[in-house]
Amino acid sequence: MDTPRILIADDDKKTRDFVAAFLSYKGYQVFQAFDGQDALQKIELNDVQMVITDIMMPRVNGLEFIKQLKSIRPDIVTIAYSAFANFEMTANLLKAGAFFYLEKPFNLDELETHVKRGLEHQALQSKSFRSKPCIKNRALLNNIIGESEKMLSLFEMIEKVSSSDSTVLIQGESGTGKELVARAIHDLSTRAQKNFVAVNCAAIPDDLLESELFGHVKGSFTGAVATRIGRFEMADKGTLFLDEIGDMKANLQVKLLRVLQNKELEPVGASRPKKVDVRIIAATNQNLDQLVVSKAFREDLYYRLSVIPIMLPALRERDADIALLLNSFLDKFNRSKQRNVQGFDRDVMEVLSSYDWPGNVRELENLVERMVILKGSGIISLNDLPEKYRGKRGPVMRTEQVNLPESGFCLNSAVEEFENRLILQALQRSGGNKKEAAELLNLKRTTLIEKLKKKKLVFGETHTAG
Numbered sequence: 001m002d003t004p005r006i007l008i009a010d011d012d013k014k015t016r017d018f019v020a021a022f023l024s025y026k027g028y029q030v031f032q033a034f035d036g037q038d039a040l041q042k043i044e045l046n047d048v049q050m051v052i053t054d055i056m057m058p059r060v061n062g063l064e065f066i067k068q069l070k071s072i073r074p075d076i077v078t079i080a081y082s083a084f085a086n087f088e089m090t091a092n093l094l095k096a097g098a099f100f101y102l103e104k105p106f107n108l109d110e111l112e113t114h115v116k117r118g119l120e121h122q123a124l125q126s127k128s129f130r131s132k133p134c135i136k137n138r139a140l141l142n143n144i145i146g147e148s149e150k151m152l153s154l155f156e157m158i159e160k161v162s163s164s165d166s167t168v169l170i171q172g173e174s175g176t177g178k179e180l181v182a183r184a185i186h187d188l189s190t191r192a193q194k195n196f197v198a199v200n201c202a203a204i205p206d207d208l209l210e211s212e213l214f215g216h217v218k219g220s221f222t223g224a225v226a227t228r229i230g231r232f233e234m235a236d237k238g239t240l241f242l243d244e245i246g247d248m249k250a251n252l253q254v255k256l257l258r259v260l261q262n263k264e265l266e267p268v269g270a271s272r273p274k275k276v277d278v279r280i281i282a283a284t285n286q287n288l289d290q291l292v293v294s295k296a297f298r299e300d301l302y303y304r305l306s307v308i309p310i311m312l313p314a315l316r317e318r319d320a321d322i323a324l325l326l327n328s329f330l331d332k333f334n335r336s337k338q339r340n341v342q343g344f345d346r347d348v349m350e351v352l353s354s355y356d357w358p359g360n361v362r363e364l365e366n367l368v369e370r371m372v373i374l375k376g377s378g379i380i381s382l383n384d385l386p387e388k389y390r391g392k393r394g395p396v397m398r399t400e401q402v403n404l405p406e407s408g409f410c411l412n413s414a415v416e417e418f419e420n421r422l423i424l425q426a427l428q429r430s431g432g433n434k435k436e437a438a439e440l441l442n443l444k445r446t447t448l449i450e451k452l453k454k455k456k457l458v459f460g461e462t463h464t465a466g
C-alpha cells in the first residue's frame, strides 16, 4: 500500500511543525498549509487522503474550510482541533463532515489512533467510489452503501433508469432499501427539481386512500370540509413513489390503471378530469407474480407498473457489503450521537457477516445505532452483541434423544410435525402475537403468517398439518 498522505493546516507554525514531525516519524507523508485557503490549493496538488486542521485560522477558518472541502472532495477525511471546545462548535464541525474533533492540548498517541481509523474509513469509502466508475454522479448515489457485484449492477441500473420516464417496479424484502433506490432514481432524473412524493399504500386506510391519492372537492363526502389536492398532483412534474403497492384494493387498482393509461385523474367528487405529468415508481415486498396468479392483483396493472422491474437483493445474498455497512453506520452514529466507538472486534465482524439478516439493512442499521449508543467508546466485542446475533443459528436443539426406529419412519411428516410444534410453542410464548413469535423463530412476520395459512395451523385450537 502507498504511504498515506496527510495535510496539516494551522497558522501556528510551531504546532504545525510539531504534529508534522510526529506523523512523519510514524511513517506518513506529511504536507503543511498555513490556513484553509492555502490548504484547499494544496489538497489536489498533493493528492492527500486526510486533512488535520486547526479551527482558529485567518482568512478561511477551519469550519468554513471543512464545509468547502466536503462539497468538492467528500472522500477526504478531516480531523479538527482547537484550544477550546463547546457543544455547539463540536456539533457544527461534525455536521459539516469532520471525522473527529480533538481539544488542545491533545495527546499524540490519541491523535494517531484517530488518524489510523480515519484512514481506514477513507480507504473503504474510496474503494466504494472507485468501484463505481461508470456512475456519472456518485455523490447522489453516495448514501446507498454497497460494493458487491449485485450493488454495482444496481447502481448502473439506477443510472440507466433515471434517464427515462418509464414506470419502475422495485421488489425486495423489507429493509433492502427500496425507498432509498426510488429517491436515487428521482434525484438523478430530470425531475429532480420537482417533488418526490412517497405514499405507503398499506398505511392509509382503504376508504381514505383514493382521496389521498387523487384529492377531493369540498363536500364530496362527510369530512371533506375543503377541496384538497392529492399526492398525484403534489408530484406533478416530479415522481410519485407508491410503496406497498401489493396492498392496494381492487377498486383502487382500476382507478390507478386509468390514471397511468390516460395521464389524467379525477378527484373524488369532481366532474372533470385533470391532466397530470407524474413518473410512478412502485414498490412491494410481496411476491406480485403470486398475487396476480391468486387474482389479488390485476395483471394489466402489474404489466403497466413493471415496465422496468428492479429486484433488490437481500442482505444475506451480499455478505461482501456487511463490513462496509457496519463501518459506515458506525461512523454515521458516532457523529450524530456524539460517541467515539472505534470499531468492531474481528469475532464480531465474523459473526455478523454470517448472520442471516431477516430485517436486512434496516436491522443492521438499528443494531449499530443501539450498540454505538450503549457502548459510547472503545471497541465493540462479542459481549456487546445482543444474544440473538452471537451465533448464526442461535441456540441449537438437542438431537441426542431422537432415535430412528428399527422399521424406519416418514422423514417428511416428522419434520412437518416438528415445525408445527415449534411454531405453536412460539405463538404460545408470545401470547398469540405473530410478530414476536416470528422473531423467536427468526422468521419474517409475513413468512410465519404464510406458513400458518398453508399449514392451516390455528393457534389455541386443534391443528392439522396441511
Ligand SMILES: Nc1ncnc2c1ncn2[C@@H]1O[C@H](COP(=O)(O)OP(=O)(O)OP(=O)(O)O)[C@@H](O)[C@H]1O
Residues within 6 Å of the ligand: 143, 144, 145, 146, 172, 173, 174, 175, 176, 177, 178, 179, 180, 181, 243, 284, 285, 361, 362, 365
Ligand atoms: N444500501 C443501503 N445503504 C445505506 N442505507 C441503506 C441501504 N439499504 C437500506 N438502507 C437503510 O435501511 C433503512 C430501510 O430502507 P428503506 O426504507 O429504503 O427500505 P425498504 O426496502 O423500502 O423497506 P420497507 O419494505 O420495509 O418499506 C433506511 O434507514 C435506509 O436508509
